[in-house]
Amino acid sequence: MTSRLKTGVKNILAGMVASLPWGVRQRIFEELLERHAIPHDMRYDALVRLAAACNVEDLAVRGESGLIRGSARDVSILKQYALRHVWAGRTIGFCERFFAGSGGTYIDVGANIGLTVIPIGKLPGVRCIGIEAEPRNFGYLEENVAQSGIADRAVLRHLAVFSRPTTIDLEIATSNLGDHRIRVGAEKVALQGEDRRNTVTVAARPLDDIIGEIDPAYACLDGRLAVKIDVQGAEPFVFEGGRRVLGGAGLVIVEYSPYCMARMQADPEKILGLLQAHFTSVQLGQQEEDAPTPPMPAAEACAYLRRFSDDNAKNPNAYLDIIAVR
Structure with a gap:
């Protein structure tokens, strides 16, 4: 069927539905919902479109981390929380096992709206530090942490994390609100239209400085x-400015996106060199719901990641999570 014919059919059907009495249209809609004729993910997408049409800015979604508020435009993180009732389940599971029986400190670089800070902050004896650069996300993060019951154990900072103190432009994504990216002025390519995004200027500081201010000793x-660490390609800058903190961590979970790193000319060796120097075991994972690889020596994992970088520098959809244990 040609696109012109498809458009014509859609227009005819839309006209037929519009001509029905309001009560009939309402009953058709209710029947579609009750009979699950509309898949769950399509319902959420329809909700987002209705929210935009009705000038609704925020949505609150209930799941395993409680009631979480976010943007009504978010068709990624908040949508997955609505559909699955959890976000980043693999990351949360690793932290649950890491902190079991001991407590400790959890630092979230790229905390977004709090969907890892909150469940990990509820673990016994765990203190959280959440760092988020995008202003609107940070507002949701503050609100969600405040109502979650962990505010007395969480410190939040509205900052970008970089290799040096500066101000930085943040490219604002319009629908995946976990995909905001820093712009460092050296971008080589923009295969996803990032160069056309609106930007906002935010303060940026090294991770070691941020943690030293919160925890001077x-x-x-x-x-x-x-x-x-999940900052859409800026991870090498975080490692460069966070050698003291990251070199002393027992567990580091970091997103590794060759395309995003290559675009801003961020050097993956800032990550790989520290991993090889300070960590013994590494696992690699793809989607959060997928099981990671078995543990492998850090040197072996880093050799694989170097090849992965070379092969995928121009592939925006290729990324891995690195789970490194001291």
């Missing part, structure tokens, strides 16, 4: 420390 390094 770096006491977090004396206990069990886990760090999650």
Whole structure:
């Protein structure tokens, strides 16, 4: 069927539905919902479109981490929380096992709206530090943490994390609100239209400086420390400015996107060199719901990641999660 014919059929059907009495249209809609004729994910997409049409800015979704508020435009993180009732289940599971019976400190670089800070902050004896650059996400993060019952154990900072103190432009994604990306002025390619995004300027500081301000004695390094880093290709800059903190962590979970790193000319060796120097075991994972690889020596994993970088520098859809244990 040609696109013109498809459009014509859609217009005819739309006209037929529009001509029906309001009560009939309402009953058809209710029947579609009750009979599950509309798949769950399509219902959420329809909700997002209705929210935009009705000038609804925020949605609150209930799941395993409680009631979480986010943007009505978010068809990624908040949508997955609505459909699965959990976000980043694999990351949360690793942290649950890491902190079991001991407690410690969890640092979330790229905390978004709090869907890992909150469940991990509810673990016995765990203190959280959440860092988020995008202003609207940070507002949701503050609100969600405040109503979650962990506010007395969580410190939040509205900052980008970089290799040096500066200000930085953040490219704002319009629908996947976990995909905001820093712009460092050296971008080589923009295969996903990132160069056309609106930007907002935010303060940026090194991770070691941020943690040193919160914890001047770096006491977090004396206990069990886990760090999650998901900043859409800026991870090498986080490692460059966070050698003290990351070198003392017992668990590091970091997203590894060759395309995003290559675009901003961020050097993957900043990540791989620290992993080889300070960690013994590494697992690699793809989608959060997928099981990771068995543990492998850090040197072996880093050799694989170097090849992965070379092969996927121009593939926006290729990324891995690195789970490194001291």
